[in-house]
Amino acid sequence: xxxxxxxxxxxxxxARVHALTSEIRVAANTxxxxxxxxxxxxxxxLVMSLxxxxxxxxxxxxxxxxxxxxxxxxxxxxxxxxxxxxQNQSIQKISATxxxxxxxxx
Numbered sequence: 001x002x003x004x005x006x007x008x009x010x011x012x013x014x015a016r017v018h019a020l021t022s023e024i025r026v027a028a029n030t031x032x033x034x035x036x037x038x039x040x041x042x043x044x045x046l047v048m049s050l051x052x053x054x055x056x057x058x059x060x061x062x063x064x065x066x067x068x069x070x071x072x073x074x075x076x077x078x079x080x081x082x083x084x085x086x087q088n089q090s091i092q093k094i095s096a097t098x099x100x101x102x103x104x105x106x
Contacts, residue, residue: 010050010051010054010058011055011057011058013046013049013050014050014058014061014062014065015061016046017043017046017047017050017061017065018061018064018065020039020040020042020043020046021043021065021068021069021072022068023039024036024039024040024043024068024072025068025071025072027039028072028075028076028079029075031079033076033079036072036076050062
């Protein structure tokens with residue numbers, strides 16, 4: 001049997017994880033990946049401390065957290081791909097500039 005104060009503490013932890021996940025989503029939506037990473041670092045030990053939910057409300061919050069996490073992974077992957085593409089374009093521009101400079105010097 002669970003101690004009633006443990007159940008309350010568990011609900012508080014789940015609520016905090018949910019709030020942090022929502023904040024991470026806002027940071028991701030504004031492409032503030034540094035903030036998203038800091039919030040994820042804050043959230044991580046809380047997630048690791050979670051035990052099996054003891055009631056349906058807690059389970060519902062955890063399902064919302066999982067859904068937000070799935071959306072965040074898609075957003076992060078898209079942002080990463082976009083940054084890689086921008087980096088490749090920048091490298092090509094630098095290469096073209098270097099080539100021009102070599103030709104222009106002759």
